Amino acid sequence: MSRHRRLRNSLRLYCLTDERMGDDELLKVARVALENGVTCLQYRAKNMTARRALQQGERLRELCGELGVPLIINDRVDWVLALEADGVHLGDDDMPLPTARRLLGQDAVIGVSASNPAAAQKAEQLGADYLGAGPVFPTETKSDAGRPLGPKGLAAVVQSVDIPVVGIGGINAERVPTVMSAEPAGVAVVSAVMGADDPARAAAGLRAAVDSCCEGVR
Amino acid sequence: MSRHRRLRNSLRLYCLTDERMGDDELLKVARVALENGVTCLQYRAKNMTARRALQQGERLRELCGELGVPLIINDRVDWVLALEADGVHLGDDDMPLPTARRLLGQDAVIGVSASNPAAAQKAEQLGADYLGAGPVFPTETKSDAGRPLGPKGLAAVVQSVDIPVVGIGGINAERVPTVMSAEPAGVAVVSAVMGADDPARAAAGLRAAVDSCCEGVR
Numbered sequence: 332m333s334r335h336r337r338l339r340n341s342l343r344l345y346c347l348t349d350e351r352m353g354d355d356e357l358l359k360v361a362r363v364a365l366e367n368g369v370t371c372l373q374y375r376a377k378n379m380t381a382r383r384a385l386q387q388g389e390r391l392r393e394l395c396g397e398l399g400v401p402l403i404i405n406d407r408v409d410w411v412l413a414l415e416a417d418g419v420h421l422g423d424d425d426m427p428l429p430t431a432r433r434l435l436g437q438d439a440v441i442g443v444s445a446s447n448p449a450a451a452q453k454a455e456q457l458g459a460d461y462l463g464a465g466p467v468f469p470t471e472t473k474s475d476a477g478r479p480l481g482p483k484g485l486a487a488v489v490q491s492v493d494i495p496v497v498g499i500g501g502i503n504a505e506r507v508p509t510v511m512s513a514e515p516a517g518v519a520v521v522s523a524v525m526g527a528d529d530p531a532r533a534a535a536g537l538r539a540a541v542d543s544c545c546e547g548v549r
Numbered sequence: 550m551s552r553h554r555r556l557r558n559s560l561r562l563y564c565l566t567d568e569r570m571g572d573d574e575l576l577k578v579a580r581v582a583l584e585n586g587v588t589c590l591q592y593r594a595k596n597m598t599a600r601r602a603l604q605q606g607e608r609l610r611e612l613c614g615e616l617g618v619p620l621i622i623n624d625r626v627d628w629v630l631a632l633e634a635d636g637v638h639l640g641d642d643d644m645p646l647p648t649a650r651r652l653l654g655q656d657a658v659i660g661v662s663a664s665n666p667a668a669a670q671k672a673e674q675l676g677a678d679y680l681g682a683g684p685v686f687p688t689e690t691k692s693d694a695g696r697p698l699g700p701k702g703l704a705a706v707v708q709s710v711d712i713p714v715v716g717i718g719g720i721n722a723e724r725v726p727t728v729m730s731a732e733p734a735g736v737a738v739v740s741a742v743m744g745a746d747d748p749a750r751a752a753a754g755l756r757a758a759v760d761s762c763c764e765g766v767r
Contacts, residue, residue: 380642381624406599409627413648424598430631 338440339495340370341401342461343517343545344538347373347499348391349525358390360530365398367531368538369524370517373420375405388414403442408434418442420463428457446477447484448491455492463519464488466500467510471522486513504536511544556658557713558588559619560679561735561763562756565591565717566609567743576608578748583616585749586756587742588735591638593623606632621660626652636660638681646675664695665702666709673710681737682706684718685728689740704731722754729762 332340346369348357361372374391376384388404392414395402401417404410406425411418418440419431431441443454445462454462466479479500480488489496495516502510503523510518518541527533550558564587566575579590592609594602606622610632613620619635622628624643629636636658637649649659661672663680672680684697697718698706707714713734720728721741728736736759745751 381644382642385644385648407627409625409630409644409652412627412652413644424600426599426603426627426631430603434627434630 338460339516342495342497343370343541344368344534345371345373345463345497345499345517345519346524346534347375347405347519347521349521350376350379352525354387354390357387358394360525361391362394362398363531364524364534365394365400367534369400369534370538371401371403373403373405373519374410374416377406381407381410385410385413388416392416401440403440411435411439418460420444428454428459432458445488446480448487451488451492451496455494459494461494461516462488462492462496463499464496464515465498465519467498468501468506470500482509482513485510485515489514504533504540507537507540508544511541517541556678557734560713560715561588561759562586562752563589563591563681563715563717563735563737564742564752565593565623565737565739567739568594568597570743572605572608575605576612578743579609580612580616581749582742582752583612583618585752587618587752588756589619589621591621591623591737592628592634595624599625599628603628603631606634610634619658621658629653629657636678638662646672646677650676663706663714664698666705669706669710669714673712677712679712679734680706680710680714681717682714682733683716683737685716686719686724688718700727700731703728703733707732722751722758725755725758726762729759735759 346364372395374388388410392402403418403420404416405420408419408426408431420442421428422444428443440460442461442463443459445451445454445464451462464485467485469479485498497517497519498510498515499519502518502520524530524533564582590613592606606628610620621636621638622634623638626637626644626649638660639646640662646661658678660679660681661677663669663672663682669680682703685703687697703716715735715737716728716733717737720736720738742748742751
């Protein structure tokens with residue numbers, strides 16, 4: 332399988348961590364999520380010391396290695412290097428993409444947040460490997476997420492670039508068919524898995540919903 | 550001059566930036582400080598986006614290169630790499646020293662905060678190039694700085710290791726002779742320069758005070 336196809340497949344059910352969770356709870360829920368259909372994990376810790384984040388990250392790195400799931404780090408290129416993670420996800424306020432590429436090399440996966448076609452095309456030109464587009468729906472996880480794109484806005488981003496796009500923001504299993512109608516590579520979630528009463532069932536349900544939309548398409 | 554002697558000399562008047570300053574004000578005051586005796590600059594931005602910090606850092610990198618003064622970055626190893634700065638300063642909550650050394654290489658300057666002989670010796674064993682010991686006096690710049698060491702506590706740290714030590718915390722020109730009686734390589738300041746009404750005069754006064762204590766000693 333080509334690198335691009337492999338990346339696209341790993342974006343089907345992309346789960347971000349919730350830094351409000353305790354260390355052991357995070358590891359436990361992440362394991363359950365990965366064992367039940369999550370195809371990519373993003374570690375996000377915006378309000379944590381580097382020392383503690385690297386301890387958590389080390390445990391997630393082991394887990395992801397064991398289960399063969401890519402680990403992407405939000406923002407912190409030094410943590411990617413320290414943990415030998417698979418790549419970084421960069422928001423508008425983070426390190427510029429060309430700088431991150433220079434530090435991480437061509438093999439690293441670099442994802443970028445892009446909420447409109449112009450931003451998406453710019454990121455693609457700069458060498459992004461995938462895009463996160465959102466919020467698709469209103470979300471309470473990210474307070475600064477901006478105005479919802481809706482499935483139409485997501486479709487406009489998807490159609491504007493050749494690299495894979497994941498929709499993010501307010502997505503749950505019921506909404507997956509609507510989101511996937513925009514033909515993204517997959518969906519990204521935080522609370523729908525990390526905040527679920529039954530994370531195993533939540534991950535499996537989301538994955539089944541995404542897969543059923545992908546059947547016959549690819 | 551050996552690398553160690555050069556580092557020791559560059560620690561005589563070590564100035565940290567104050568992230569509450571605006572971009573242009575920071576650059577202006579930093580230039581004046583470096584032109585008037587500051588021998589090392591530490592860029593510290595704990596509550597700023599990476600995007601903005603790298604923009605500020607790029608301007609400081611140019612300034613320090615022009616004036617031949619080392620630029621040390623607080624905490625962020627990725628910024629050190631992105632800016633090609635001279636090194637990093639690590640606190641207790643930051644990336645562990647061995648990880649930073651692995652990412653930055655042997656030529657980078659790595660400083661560590663150490664407020665007692667046991668911590669100082671541990672950092673030296675792990676390969677720290679210099680130590681910051683404090684607070685020597687009570688300080689308002691760093692709210693979590695802990696109990697003041699006083700000149701005796703600083704002397705205990707200095708005597709416990711072979712690597713150079715800078716005293717930090719509540720230091721002004723009047724207090725320099727007391728601080729230097731502990732025989733550190735130099736003094737580190739934030740507000741005494743960055744917050745001074747006349748930063749040029751403040752830097753020159755501090756530098757003269759440190760130099761007069763070093764005469765005949767080295």
